[in-house]
Amino acid sequence: MTHTPINLASLRLAPKVLLHDHLDGGLRPQTVLDLARDCGYTDLPADNPEELRVWFRDAADSGSLELYLQTFGHTVAVMQTPAALARVARECVEDLAADGVVYAEVRFAPEQHLDAGLNLDAVMESTLSGFAEGVRAVRDQSGHDIVVRCLVTAMRHAARSREIAELAVKYRHDGVCGFDIAGAEAGFPPSRHLDAFEFLQKENAHFTIHAGEAFGLPSIHEAVAFCGADRLGHGVRIMDDIELGPEGTFGEAKLGLLANYIRDKRIPLELCPSSNVQTGAAASIAEHPFNQLAQLQFRVTVNTDNRLMSHTTMSEEMLKLVETFGYGWSDLERFTINAMKSAFYSFDKRLAIIDEVIKPGYAVLIG
Numbered sequence: 001m002t003h004t005p006i007n008l009a010s011l012r013l014a015p016k017v018l019l020h021d022h023l024d025g026g027l028r029p030q031t032v033l034d035l036a037r038d039c040g041y042t043d044l045p046a047d048n049p050e051e052l053r054v055w056f057r058d059a060a061d062s063g064s065l066e067l068y069l070q071t072f073g074h075t076v077a078v079m080q081t082p083a084a085l086a087r088v089a090r091e092c093v094e095d096l097a098a099d100g101v102v103y104a105e106v107r108f109a110p111e112q113h114l115d116a117g118l119n120l121d122a123v124m125e126s127t128l129s130g131f132a133e134g135v136r137a138v139r140d141q142s143g144h145d146i147v148v149r150c151l152v153t154a155m156r157h158a159a160r161s162r163e164i165a166e167l168a169v170k171y172r173h174d175g176v177c178g179f180d181i182a183g184a185e186a187g188f189p190p191s192r193h194l195d196a197f198e199f200l201q202k203e204n205a206h207f208t209i210h211a212g213e214a215f216g217l218p219s220i221h222e223a224v225a226f227c228g229a230d231r232l233g234h235g236v237r238i239m240d241d242i243e244l245g246p247e248g249t250f251g252e253a254k255l256g257l258l259a260n261y262i263r264d265k266r267i268p269l270e271l272c273p274s275s276n277v278q279t280g281a282a283a284s285i286a287e288h289p290f291n292q293l294a295q296l297q298f299r300v301t302v303n304t305d306n307r308l309m310s311h312t313t314m315s316e317e318m319l320k321l322v323e324t325f326g327y328g329w330s331d332l333e334r335f336t337i338n339a340m341k342s343a344f345y346s347f348d349k350r351l352a353i354i355d356e357v358i359k360p361g362y363a364v365l366i367g
């Protein structure tokens with residue numbers, strides 16, 4: 001038996017696990033246009049799907065997180081009604097399933113969807129019903145099962161994180177698996193939201209924190225040491241605490257205390273290669289520390305972050321890594337199992353997906 005060649009078509013067949021994907025960063029361009037028309041939003045920068053797709057990618061290609069985040073003004077503006085939220089959530093599930101994702105945690109910030117008069121509960125209920133509808137539609141249309149769960153995000157520049165953390169706990173039995181903070185990182189340290197994180201810890205709830213993307217080690221340190229993050233959103237700048245051996249070798253690499261702690265505790269890194277290049281966290285995919293961190297045996301995972309802004313999918317992120325670093329199916333299987341082990345999902349269910357879906361799926365591809 002021989003290996004299946006790795007290309008986009010075969011990667012789409014591989015079971016994939018996605019831990020870091022923003023709902024408001026993954027709309028279909030046509031949906032942005034339809035929803036803008038429905039709600040009377042007239043500020044879109046293009047009026048056909050192809051131009052709009054290119055506009056989002058180019059505008060996000062800004063080299064700065066702050067500029068990158070401005071593009072969300074357009075997507076958030078058209079996600080202000082129950083029908084819009086449900087449609088975006090349903091299509092998100094359909095798109096992930098079509099790409100071969102078998103388990104996903106999709107995040108969004110409910111506080112950004114109140115402009116047309118919805119309250120936080122209405123936002124949650126519409127979005128969660130859209131996810132559930134998507135899961136049913138996928139099963140009906142393809143016979144495949146996808147598990148999609150929701151991470152509730154609070155914006156780090158705002159002051160509602162405690163309330164949003166309570167919202168995450170309120171909906172924990174209805175499809176919400178945890179909490180996150182996102183938005184501009186510099187000037188908004190994780191410890192600003194300590195109250196929210198302490199509440200979640202008291203409730204035995206899970207959370208991840210965007211840290212080490214646009215700001216360096218102090219942000220990562222606060223996220224793990226003060227706030228108790230289960231996972232790190234990006235975390236790429238942990239490389240600042242690692243000195244590689246002569247000529248970039250790994251054998252004699254020296255890890256600082258923080259890097260050691262993160263590796264020892266197996267704290268998962270939600271790495272998003274294309275997004276990191278767009279925001280300037282990495283100069284190129286080739287210079288992205290993904291491979292260095294993987295070689296040093298950090299718990300690395302592959303993620304999309306924002307499929308619309310990066311014009312990407314899980315399969316395309318994996319393909320870029322394969323083309324750049326020469327990974328094979330066994331490497332991709334390892335990254336996928338890393339992600340499934342790190343999911344905010346009960347242990348028995350994680351094991352079942354690893355044993356019954358991921359391992360058999362890669363076994364076929366490995367041949």
Ligand SMILES: O=c1[nH]cnc2c1ncn2[C@H]1C[C@H](O)[C@@H](CO)O1
Nearest residue numbers: 022024072107108109153182183210
């Ligand atoms: O990569 C990111 N870093 C920080 N914030 C982000 C990133 N991608 C999206 N966001 C923000 C913009 C969205 O409106 C918000 C909620 O999904 O999260």
Ligand SMILES: [Zn+2]
Nearest residue numbers: 022210233305
């Ligand atoms: Zn993100």
